[in-house]
Amino acid sequence: METQTRRQAYAEETREAILEAGHRLFSRQRFSGTSLEAIAKEANVTKGAVYHHFKGKRAVFSACFERQAKQVSEVIAAVPQQDDDWAYAFAQCRAFLDYVVGHGKHTIALQEVITVLGWDAWRAIDCHYAMGNIERVVARLQDSGRMKPYSRELVVNMIYGLIVNASMNLNSLPDVHQVHQDLNGMLRDMLNGLKL
Amino acid sequence: METQTRRQAYAEETREAILEAGHRLFSRQRFSGTSLEAIAKEANVTKGAVYHHFKGKRAVFSACFERQAKQVSEVIAAVPQQDDDWAYAFAQCRAFLDYVVGHGKHTIALQEVITVLGWDAWRAIDCHYAMGNIERVVARLQDSGRMKPYSRELVVNMIYGLIVNASMNLNSLPDVHQVHQDLNGMLRDMLNGLKL
C-alpha cells in the first residue's frame, strides 16, 4: 500500500461511502429509479462530490456492479476443488445459487447491468470475475475431452446465462426452497447434456 | 369487426403509427435513449397525441414489445408439428434462432424489456405469446413421461432463458453463421439433458 496523506484517506472513504450508498439504492430501486441526488444524500455528500469521483451516474453504477461481481466471484472461487472436474463444476453452480438465495434481495440484477452498461461493458467486467471461474472449468473439461467441443466463448456464455436465469427465478418465484432444489437438479441435467 | 366511424379509424391509424415509430426507435436506441418527443416526431404527431393513446413512455414501450412478442410467437407457432415431440421442440428452437438471425437488428432486446417493465410485467405479456408454445411442448413431454418432472413453470422459464440468452449471443458475437450452428447444437444437447 502506498503512503497516503490524510486527504487521500478521507477521499478514499468518501468514494467508498458513495459506492456503498449506490449499491444499496441501485439494488433496491434499480438504475432509473435512483437519482444521483439520492445517492449523494444517502452517502452524506453532495452531487459535486459524486461527480468528482465518478464520470457520471453510469460510472457509479458500473463501479458498484464491479464490486458486487468481485464479491460473488470470491465466493465461487472459495469452493474447494474436487477430483472430478464435472463434480467441481456442479459444486460451483450450487455455490452461486446458494449465494443468490442468501443475498438476492441486496443484489443488483444482472439483466439491469446488461441493459444499463450494454452487453460488451458488462462482459468486460464479468470476464475478470465470475466468468473466469467458469472459463477455467470449461477449459479443463474440453481439453480433457470430457465436454463437447463447441466454441469455448459460447459455452461459457450459455452456462453463465443459464445460471443468471436461474437466479432470476429464485428472486421472483415463491417457495424459494423448492425452486432452489429444482434449479440445482436442472442445472446439473442441462450441463450433463454437454458431456462427452 | 365493429363498425368504425371515420374518427375512430383515424385514431387507430395514429395509434398504429406511434407503435411503429416507437418500435423502430426503441430497437435502435433502446428505452432510455429514445424520447417521447422523438417518437412523436417520427410518427408525425405531438406528445399530446402519444399521451392521449398511452399512459406514458413505459406504456408505449410495453405495447411495442407486445406487438413484437405476438409476431415472434406466430413464427414459432407456424412450425409444422412433428411425430416426435422432442423433434418438434428442437424444430421450434431452430425457428426462433433463425428468426433472431434474420430480424435481430430490428428487435427490442428482451433484457431491455425485463429491466424496463420488470420481470413480472414481462412474464405476464410473454406468457400469452411465445411462452405458450414452449409450455405446450413441455407439458406434452412431461405428461408422456419423456421429460424429467421438475416444476413445469421453472422448466419453461429455464428453456426460455436459454433461448433468450442464445439470441443475445447471436446479436453480439461476430461470425453469426458459426454461432448459429453451435447454438443449435448446444440447445439440443442441453435440452437432451432433461430427457427421461
Next chain:
DNA sequence: GATGTCACATACCTTTGGTATGTGAAAGCA
C-alpha cells in the same frame, strides 16, 4: 345546424443528469 365529444396540439411544470465555478482545508515549500 346547434351541441357535444374526442382526438390531438400547445403551453407549462418538474425532475434530473450534467457542468461551471467557488471555497476552504490540507499539502508543499520558503
Next chain:
DNA sequence: TGCTTTCACATACCAAAGGTATGTGACATC
C-alpha cells in the same frame, strides 16, 4: 512559520425530457 498551490468537495446553474393541464377544431349526434 507563513505564503502559495492543490484538490476534495459544495453551490449555483443549465438543458433535456417525462409528465400534466388546458385549449381547439373536426367530426359525430340529435
